Amino acid sequence: MPGSPRRPDSGACDHGGVTRTPPGRLSAVPRRMRQLCALLGAVVVAVMVVVALSLKETPNTVVTYRTSDQVAMVGLGLVLAAGILFLGRSRVDADADGVHVRNVVVHHRLPWQAVRAVRFERKSAWASLLLENGDEISLLAVQAVDKEHAVRAVEGLRALRAAARAGDPVPPPLLYDN
Numbered sequence: 001m002p003g004s005p006r007r008p009d010s011g012a013c014d015h016g017g018v019t020r021t022p023p024g025r026l027s028a029v030p031r032r033m034r035q036l037c038a039l040l041g042a043v044v045v046a047v048m049v050v051v052a053l054s055l056k057e058t059p060n061t062v063v064t065y066r067t068s069d070q071v072a073m074v075g076l077g078l079v080l081a082a083g084i085l086f087l088g089r090s091r092v093d094a095d096a097d098g099v100h101v102r103n104v105v106v107h108h109r110l111p112w113q114a115v116r117a118v119r120f121e122r123k124s125a126w127a128s129l130l131l132e133n134g135d136e137i138s139l140l141a142v143q144a145v146d147k148e149h150a151v152r153a154v155e156g157l158r159a160l161r162a163a164a165r166a167g168d169p170v171p172p173p174l175l176y177d178n
Helices: 031-054 067-086 148-164
Strands: 026-028 091-094 098-102 107-111 115-119 126-131 136-143
Touching (some): 026 136, 026 148, 031 067, 031 136, 091 148, 098 148, 115 148, 126 148
Antiparallel strands (some): 091 098, 126 136
């Protein structure tokens, strides 16, 4: 509601970032990446419009530019901008059952039993899920440049994983556990 103060501990944000929907659910998107993609897409469209307007309907010794060429240049700019916006569509949705990861092209739906750990190394650009089989899945929606939003997302994912795996049996210690 406009004008009403937001509770700082609500976990919700207005435009992207980390959103706590109902209790036990989490959604994260790459805020800065989406802003950068939107800005870059707008710049590409603006440049293509300027190029299209600079193509006058005058004959050249090699090529004759027409109105259809101008429209095609603007259309090309829109297609390029859509491709740039496509790069920012990464998303992570998690609940008590598991996690759904949507990176640029690849989608993963994993139960928490398949996830060994939620990792976010200090020098990493984004978080990742370490799986029980040793594989690792990048979480492009949780990026270091998003700072506090990324921290909240990782903490939320870790809390959901811990709650889902609370009933798992404790493995015996290894003989050489270092």
